[in-house]
Structures are given as C-alpha cells and as structure tokens.
Amino acid sequence: MILDKEFYSLETTxxxxxxxxCYLIHESGDGVSVGRIVETEAYLGTNxxxxxxxxxxxxxxxxxxxxxxxxxxxFTYGMYFCFNVTTAPDGxxxxxxxxxxxxxxxxxxxxxxxxxxxxxxxxxNIMLTNxxxxxxxxxxxxxxxxxxxxxxxxxxxxxxxxxxKPIAFDTAQTTRVGISKAVELPLRFFIKxxxxxxxx
DNA sequence: GACCAGATTGTCT
DNA sequence: GACAATCTGGTCA
Numbered sequence: 001m002i003l004d005k006e007f008y009s010l011e012t013t014x015x016x017x018x019x020x021x022c023y024l025i026h027e028s029g030d031g032v033s034v035g036r037i038v039e040t041e042a043y044l045g046t047n048x049x050x051x052x053x054x055x056x057x058x059x060x061x062x063x064x065x066x067x068x069x070x071x072x073x074x075f076t077y078g079m080y081f082c083f084n085v086t087t088a089p090d091g092x093x094x095x096x097x098x099x100x101x102x103x104x105x106x107x108x109x110x111x112x113x114x115x116x117x118x119x120x121x122x123x124x125n126i127m128l129t130n131x132x133x134x135x136x137x138x139x140x141x142x143x144x145x146x147x148x149x150x151x152x153x154x155x156x157x158x159x160x161x162x163x164x165k166p167i168a169f170d171t172a173q174t175t176r177v178g179i180s181k182a183v184e185l186p187l188r189f190f191i192k193x194x195x196x197x198x199x200x
Numbered sequence: 201g202a203c204c205a206g207a208t209t210g211t212c213t
Numbered sequence: 214g215a216c217a218a219t220c221t222g223g224t225c226a
Contacts, residue, residue, distance in 0.1 A: 052218080074218080076218070076219065077217060077218095077219050078219095080220070084218090099218085132219075133219050134220075149214070175216070178216075178217090178218050179218055180216095180217090
C-alpha cells in the first residue's frame with residue numbers, strides 16, 4: 001500500500017519513526033529500484049535551528065512549506081544531494097531526511113549508478129545506500145524531482161507490509177548526524193542492529 | 201582502525 | 214564571502 005496524505009499529516013517525529021521498515025520505490029526508465037528505509041532524521045520548523053526550514057521560506061526550502069508528502073531534495077557540499085519527505089501542513093516547514101536504505105530490488109542497477117567504486121565486484125553492497133547522498137545516487141533520484149508527489153509513481157513510499165510480512169525490529173533513537181546546531185535534539189531514528197545504518 | 205584533507209558549488213548574509 | 218543535514222581516498226599506526 002502506498003503511503004497517502006493521511007500518513008504524511010501525522011506529526012513529523014512520528015512520521016520519521018513510522019517510516020522505518022517502509023519501502024522507497026523508484027520506477028525509472030532504467031528499471032525499478034527498491035530500498036527498505038532503515039534510518040531517518042526529523043527536521044522541525046521552529047525550535048530547531050538545524051532545520052533548513054528554521055529561517056522561513058526561501059527559494060530552496062519552499063517545498064517544505066507546501067503540502068506534505070512531497071520530495072524535498074537539496075544540494076550540499078558542492079557535489080551531493082539528499083532526499084527528504086516533506087511533512088506538516090501548508091505554511092509549516094518540516095521534513096524527514098532519509099539517511100539509509102537496505103537495498104531490496106535492483107541491486108545491480110544501484111551498483112551501476114554508484115559508478116567507479118562498484119565496478120570492482122568486491123565492493124560490498126553494504127556501502128551502496130548507507131548514507132543520505134549515497135542512496136540518492138543508488139536510487140537514481142535527481143534534483144529534477146524536487147517537489148515531486150510521493151503518493152504516486154514513479155517515486156513513492158509504501159507501507160512495511162507491501163512485499164511480505166513486515167520484518168520485526170527494535171527502534172533506536174539518538175542525536176542527529178553532521179549538524180552544528182541543535183546537536184542535542186534526539187531526532188534520529190534507525191533500526192537497531194541493521195547493518196545498512198550509516199553510523200553505529 | 202582512526203583520523204584527516206580535498207572535492208566543488210548553491211545558498212544565504 | 215562563509216558555510217554546508219557528505220563521501221572518498223589517503224596517511225599513520
């Protein structure tokens with residue numbers, strides 16, 4: 001089942017938590033790729049200076065302030081993109097960063113997209129999607145998808161029972177990674193013990 | 201294994 | 214003009 005408007009209207013930290021175990025699916029011209037979400041971070045509107053939405057609407061963050069359930073893709077460090085799901089109603093700028101996936105379908109396609117490093121067959125699949133910029137490349141997500149509706153193909157997220165019975169797991173909650181402000185807020189969620197989580 | 205520098209450019213002040 | 218929700222490849226041990 002594709003996650004719908006109702007799901008994305010939950011509170012942002014709840015969405016971050018509930019996205020664990022769900023599937024991110026991209027049906028591209030190259031083929032279908034699917035990853036199970038194993039790590040997320042919530043970015044809030046107010047009281048969270050680490051969030052891009054904290055300072056209000058800009059050209060870059062405007063999609064965060066629109067309808068929930070859209071793709072917020074941003075460019076960073078001069079060469080990478082990260083993928084977020086927008087949350088919160090119109091006028092409130094919040095989102096959930098997808099930090100890591102477990103590759104499920106289209107692994108060869110993902111290896112091809114990741115390029116040079118994976119030409120070597122010895123490079124393990126564990127490095128394919130265990131970080132926010134890595135999964136964007138592996139899934140074939142591009143900046144053109146900024147603002148895309150995530151409740152329908154080609155890019156969408158399904159519930160954890162979409163393919164089979166949901167896997168059982170414990171959720172861990174820690175502080176977020178790679179930020180310099182509001183470092184103490186415990187808004188990072190991941191599947192405890194999952195080897196595709198970015199940092200242990 | 202731990203630590204560190206370099207890459208490279210959009211965005212905001 | 215400073216900085217960034219990162220990754221990779223190097224050095225040193």
